Amino acid sequence: MAQRVLLGIGNDIESNKEVIIEGDRSRAMFICGKRGSGKSYTMGVLIEELFEKAQGEAIIVLADPMGIFHTMALPNDDQTHELYQWGLTEKGFPVRLLVPGDPGQRYGEEIVEPLKERGIDIRPLRINPSDLSPDAWCSLFNLSVNDLMGIALYRAVSDLQDKGDFFSVNDLERSIKRDPRTQDKTREALFNRLSIASKWGIFEDRSSRAKEEMFTSSAINVLDLSVIDPGSHGLRNLVVDIIARNLFSARTKARRKEEFGLSPELPRIWLAIDEAHQFVPQSGSSLCKEVLIRWVKEGRQPGLGLIAATQQPSAIDTELLSQCDLILSHKITAIDDIQSLNRLSATYMSGELKTLV
Numbered sequence: 001m002a003q004r005v006l007l008g009i010g011n012d013i014e015s016n017k018e019v020i021i022e023g024d025r026s027r028a029m030f031i032c033g034k035r036g037s038g039k040s041y042t043m044g045v046l047i048e049e050l051f052e053k054a055q056g057e058a059i060i061v062l063a064d065p066m067g068i069f070h071t072m073a074l075p076n077d078d079q080t081h082e083l084y085q086w087g088l089t090e091k092g093f094p095v096r097l098l099v100p101g102d103p104g105q106r107y108g109e110e111i112v113e114p115l116k117e118r119g120i121d122i123r124p125l126r127i128n129p130s131d132l133s134p135d136a137w138c139s140l141f142n143l144s145v146n147d148l149m150g151i152a153l154y155r156a157v158s159d160l161q162d163k164g165d166f167f168s169v170n171d172l173e174r175s176i177k178r179d180p181r182t183q184d185k186t187r188e189a190l191f192n193r194l195s196i197a198s199k200w201g202i203f204e205d206r207s208s209r210a211k212e213e214m215f216t217s218s219a220i221n222v223l224d225l226s227v228i229d230p231g232s233h234g235l236r237n238l239v240v241d242i243i244a245r246n247l248f249s250a251r252t253k254a255r256r257k258e259e260f261g262l263s264p265e266l267p268r269i270w271l272a273i274d275e276a277h278q279f280v281p282q283s284g285s286s287l288c289k290e291v292l293i294r295w296v297k298e299g300r301q302p303g304l305g306l307i308a309a310t311q312q313p314s315a316i317d318t319e320l321l322s323q324c325d326l327i328l329s330h331k332i333t334a335i336d337d338i339q340s341l342n343r344l345s346a347t348y349m350s351g352e353l354k355t356l357v
């Protein structure tokens, strides 16, 4: 994106002037507001603007825990009137819908067909088991790396990773079976866990990878996380973790090429996360917290942008929040949330937010 990329997000109610955001620099944007205040809608508008202005020179990945954003592929008929008032168009956008697991099983074939008819490019997304660190494997099953099962699993994953090849969940089972240091009881308990993991339907059993080629710059990439039960083993976070890690390293390599005047294989990347408190919680850990904080802290140079939306700013990790350089706040009323925005806005605004809400 050599020229300036100006994103129109609507008109100012009082002056009726268009509100413009500069989108040509990598940045972290934060959208907040109480439930129903229009955060997801604002995120959608920003993404559509980014997509249109980037003209194929950016990859946009939207982590969608509510399963709502594929509607961007539809012309906005209901709100045509309002959209005209707001100066937006009502057209649909190309969407690539990435579904963890098998889309037919997740949605049912009767849903997949109409989605395809709407022009949505729907694809399965699977995670490569060898992309997970030994620690991530243990935390998936809530195992401490200090107890017997954790030790055995950690060892099996590290051994396979040392060989450097792809491995499947079955290979992992075989590696545990071969390890003479592991007791039978521990083995059996681990086999049970692994057989549950196979049934999650999100792991590759062949060596194709959920890599950067999964994503396209000619559509908005919507990752439908709503198909994964939010409670089960932090799987949604795992999917975001692996994707963010892979994109981060692929883009860092591409950036190096750019510096040497070579054409990069991968353009800059925008990652948008709705309901972001689920992924980067203020209290407690999450599988993808570390990579997302690194994304905002170190992402400017390689060209990694973030848009995060939440109804609870106080529930988001403060390290991530403090990196956000643009804040779009819809109505908020909870005192904790107002306070956390005030702490954040100290550098931007002289007055306190409570005078405005």
Ligand SMILES: Nc1ncnc2c1ncn2[C@@H]1O[C@H](COP(=O)(O)OP(=O)(O)O)[C@@H](O)[C@H]1O
Binding pocket: 033, 034, 035, 036, 037, 038, 039, 040, 041, 042, 079, 082
């Ligand atoms: N700027 C807007 N123009 C028209 N409709 C909007 C706008 N913002 C939000 N809406 C509508 O209001 C409802 C709630 O918005 P949503 O973005 O889902 O809220 P949130 O994500 O904050 O819970 C949705 O039906 C959405 O289409």
Ligand SMILES: [Mg+2]
Binding pocket: 039, 040, 041, 274
């Ligand atoms: Mg929402």
